[in-house]
Amino acid sequence: MADRQIGIGKSARRGYALDEVSIVPSRRTRDADEVDSTWQIDAFTFDVPLALAGPDPVEGALNVVDIERFVVADGSVDLGAVREAMERASNGGPSAVSVRPQRALDVLGDLRRLDPDLVVIAGRVVSAEHVAKSREPLNLKRTVRELEMPVIVGACSSYQAALHLMRTGAAGVLIGGDPRSSGVGVPLATAIADARGARMQHLDETGVYAHLIAAGTIRTGGDVARAVVCGADAVWLSADDARVDSVPAIVADLRRSMATCGYDSLKEFQTADLVVVR
Numbered sequence: 001m002a003d004r005q006i007g008i009g010k011s012a013r014r015g016y017a018l019d020e021v022s023i024v025p026s027r028r029t030r031d032a033d034e035v036d037s038t039w040q041i042d043a044f045t046f047d048v049p050l051a052l053a054g055p056d057p058v059e060g061a062l063n064v065v066d067i068e069r070f071v072v073a074d075g076s077v078d079l080g081a082v083r084e085a086m087e088r089a090s091n092g093g094p095s096a097v098s099v100r101p102q103r104a105l106d107v108l109g110d111l112r113r114l115d116p117d118l119v120v121i122a123g124r125v126v127s128a129e130h131v132a133k134s135r136e137p138l139n140l141k142r143t144v145r146e147l148e149m150p151v152i153v154g155a156c157s158s159y160q161a162a163l164h165l166m167r168t169g170a171a172g173v174l175i176g177g178d179p180r181s182s183g184v185g186v187p188l189a190t191a192i193a194d195a196r197g198a199r200m201q202h203l204d205e206t207g208v209y210a211h212l213i214a215a216g217t218i219r220t221g222g223d224v225a226r227a228v229v230c231g232a233d234a235v236w237l238s239a240d241d242a243r244v245d246s247v248p249a250i251v252a253d254l255r256r257s258m259a260t261c262g263y264d265s266l267k268e269f270q271t272a273d274l275v276v277v278r
Helices: 079-090 108-114 140-146 159-166 188-206 221-230 247-261
Strands: 004-007 010-012 021-023 039-041 044-046 050-052 062-066 096-099 118-122 151-156 172-176 211-215 234-237 274-276
Touching: 021 221, 050 247, 062 079, 079 096, 079 108, 096 108, 140 151, 151 159, 151 211, 159 172, 159 188, 172 188, 172 234, 188 211, 188 221, 221 234, 221 247, 221 274
Parallel strands: 050 062, 050 234, 062 096, 096 118, 118 151, 151 172, 172 211, 211 234
Antiparallel strands: 004 010, 021 274, 039 044
């Protein structure tokens, strides 16, 4: 991708948000009820490619419990309350908990005792190598390998950062960032596509497929569809977005987009072409 000159001393790549690209339909269409929208990560299969951080669980999705919501006054975690929340969220399916990177070392023992099916270590921007002089930084590679369950880490928004996170042994990487609020990040369509390139490199190096979970301004099934075509395996919906009443509409729109473009699975849908519309 050619750089654009900002000024005499600085150039930059053009980045694209999800609403700046559109999916090119193929030569066929199909019925929406014949579309397979399941997502499998490690040994776990979900009916829909959604990871939800909201308080209300959605059937068929990966429902994640924020362990830090259950930290009591003395700084410890109320494990009983977390277990109850995990049971409600999983509803007999795979269980998952999340924690910020800066708290991961503090609750490492609690994570082992809770023994969820998946762990999410999530922050605004997460790197495989954090430098700090005032405290011991989180060694993400060591932490991921010490935990016996699959770990999803992120978020990141560049090829190099995604590749480094994959090399920690993570089962999945969150891709996101909001350059409008912090001035740091890459528009989501470009960030996912760059991470897709990192995944191809990692797969060539190790034979291991790392899942990409898009996290950002995702509101509709069309957003999910564009994220998948860019290279995402699933999307992360925040507490604000993961309303139970909105999720069925998001899934229905995703399936409709897949059917309209003629693709019957998410893996096949990732091969669709995109055009820039803005």
